[in-house]
Amino acid sequence: MDLHFTEAAPAAEEVAAVDRVVSVAANGLKRTYLLPVLHAIQDRVGWISPGALNYASRILEVPPAEAFGVADFYALLSTHPQPPAVAHVCDDIACKIKGADQLCSELEKAHGPEGSSPDGKLTWRRSPCLGTCERAPAALVLVAGERHTEQALASANSEEITATLQGRQISQPALSASVPQMGQPGLTLLRRVGQINPESLDEYRAADGFLALRRAFEMGPAAVVREMTESKLVGRGGAAFPCGQKWQSILSAASPRYLVCNADESEPGTFKDRVLMEGDPYALIESMIIAAFATGCEQGYLYIRGECPLARRRLEHAIRDCRAQSLLGTNILGAGVCFDIELRAGAGAYICGEETALLNSIEGKRGEPRNKPPFPTQVGLFGKPTIIQNVETLLNVLPIIMQGGKAFAAIGTERSTGTKLFCLSGHVAKPGVYEVPFGATLRELLDLAGGISGSGKLQAILVGGAAGSFLGPTDLDTQMTFEGTRAAGTALGSAVVMPFDDTVDLREILLCIASFFRDESCGQCVPCRVGTVRQEEILWRLAAGRPLASRATELVMLKEVGQAMRDASICGLGQTASSAIESALSRFPLFRDREIQAEPGGVER
């Protein structure tokens, strides 16, 4: 390609950072290394400078305008000079009700307003949910440099954030703080979490590791797919698509095929995949090998969100271990099976959890969802047939192989089989990840987590995350299955269960959700790009008691914007961006009190 470059030249350390990544990028598909290269530059010098971008574009043969468009898409990359040390402080729903705004004002006192940096060395910014809601409030501290560091702090306080920004290491609570059921009998997916050293392949082996893989190799691919179909397992990433059907559908497709594990978990309130990866990383690799074996994929990608440094380190370690022990590579377990996994880190974009946006992100493009059809199983990664599966979905492959699909299908309910992980946070006494066989009611889940904390009086429950919907105290008998939540007018989504006590101002939570979608829309399609802006504006005016014409006209506009987003958006983000807000408005008498004040002139008072 004949490319044109500005005169900006890279610094020596930027060249070294790029070269280190590119030296492993031997194959022909250069552009797929764009995001890893941008990460390397960001980690080394704290921002993506024009010189570094030019150098990366030249090496990877990407037009610099396009490379810039990619860098400028991700919240963790900066295309403007910024201090090397940045604290990303979560002010999303779960953290907001656990003092995030107080934390932010303390940081403002200590270091100046968000984004500013009096000494040029460090700064802080607000962030969407960091996926550690069970230990809210949370922060992620990134320090660029020769030895860059990434630390997730939860619970975070301003002294520790400042200390971390200045280079200190602060030890974090063990996994038991996130898994209250740890060590209890009867767990399946959480069985090993906290019970084995997640960095020891030997301990994993001793805890039944790789038994399922051996059995799968004995059974052969067709039998594995059959068991998957019989298990009636459906995806746990939100869309609830039957897993066996997905695997079956790729068997007749051309080679090469790819397997992608979706570990981008960014739905506000969701942290189950992170806990699994931190606590049982080898199990995810074993599951991926079995899935690849069954569906004939020789290359796998594990796309993990950029804000999970511990899970990423554990997976890097586990992949290295498995390669060294011939559990990944060209002849797995001497059985002639060929499969390897490349770990890719996101860089701060909720939308990259949408499967086709994720594929674009791996390909080195902007994380914009593709139009479907064609579906990834037909035209996926690099245009090839691709299976994409959520972390929790994949981990279910192990019990399915060990017990058989029929036995698995006997657990739970007729339409929701197996066990399910739920993410409980907000006003519950013992927040964390809980595993139960499908069929438990909302009340049972809340009881499991020690009941309502805070004032002790339940006001509302957010189910399924920001893309989910609100239920009220009268809905506690809802069965938390796919069919049960649907009957209650909501959806299981990513299995978020976030109760709020009666002191919480739900209007603030709605504004928080509206702001989230406005920030995280990829901006590609009109209904979502502008609709999320208008939705937030209308809610602001309603919350301030200052409707434009009247409250009634504002609500009509809100409803119409919501319907256009749901009907005409390209992807699930826009299609669900109004769901939680509409459900809250239909259930709770929000904005009514102010209306009475405001409606007579329709103006500010």
Next chain:
Amino acid sequence: MSTQSAPDPKIPVPRGPLPILPQSRPARMVEITIDGKPVSVPQGSTLLDAARSIGIDTPTLCFLESLTPVNVCRICVVEVEGMRALVPACSRQAEPGMVVKTDSERVQLSRRLVLELLASSVDVSTAPQLQEYMRRYSARPERFGEPATPAAEGERDAAQPGHHQPPETGAATVAQPVKIDNKLYVRDYGKCILCYKCVEACGVDAQNTFAIAVAGRGFEVRISTEYNTPLTNSACVYCGNCIGVCPTGALMFRSEYEMRQSGTWDESKQTHTDTICPYCGVGCTLTVHVQDEKIVKVTSPLDQEITEGHLCIKGRFGWEWVNQKK
């Protein structure tokens, strides 16, 4: 200009058997129903093709025959029975048995909202097609409130993805100062509806120059060179093909822009004359727009079979000398 001219008499007519051209297999037909009428279209046709074939005028903004469909504007959405969401007619292929509604209430609402969302955030004063759609769907963008404060120069280019200022009472817009950094054309991104057409025309669909791309995220998405570097320092070769496809006048000849600024632009006084570009052997069609005996801009018909309306810097801008001769 027509590309089918009469055979040149100097070329001999062959006496022997004519060369056999591989026959294209007749396309299989797909039967669908649109607004209650049965329609039969060749396999691979889009719902837009199918609707057009029976005379239904489906609005489009980001679609252009010569560019790869990006299906981002969503104005063309239609309702397909059995589908949860509406689908973009411009890129959704017809499948046997589909039952399509192009004018249901849901369709009308989404189209109206797309127009209202666009016109409440973008200056559409030089987008006649979009204005016509607004009339057709009775769009009332003003109901979203007075426009909020416009961005200062460079402000939108400096936006951080994932962060935004709390809303104002009015409606946020993309209003911002015009980018004027070269003699040939201006970029008024306050008029940009982000149809991606210019990016496609600058990239693989025509020009292969890749001077501009989509940057930013969400409402802060914008068309940009790397780091908003001026065009004069970018890869741009001033073919003006981006101007040719821009549906809103966001990209505009500097001559037109300046005449509009000074109030002398008057389309009623303009004549359009088609001619062949004199510069090289390709033979692109030029449409010369003349006002007061001066060439004020040059376009090329988008349906021109060979070049699809794309030109190079010479055909597009190389007429200064004509004006000077006068």
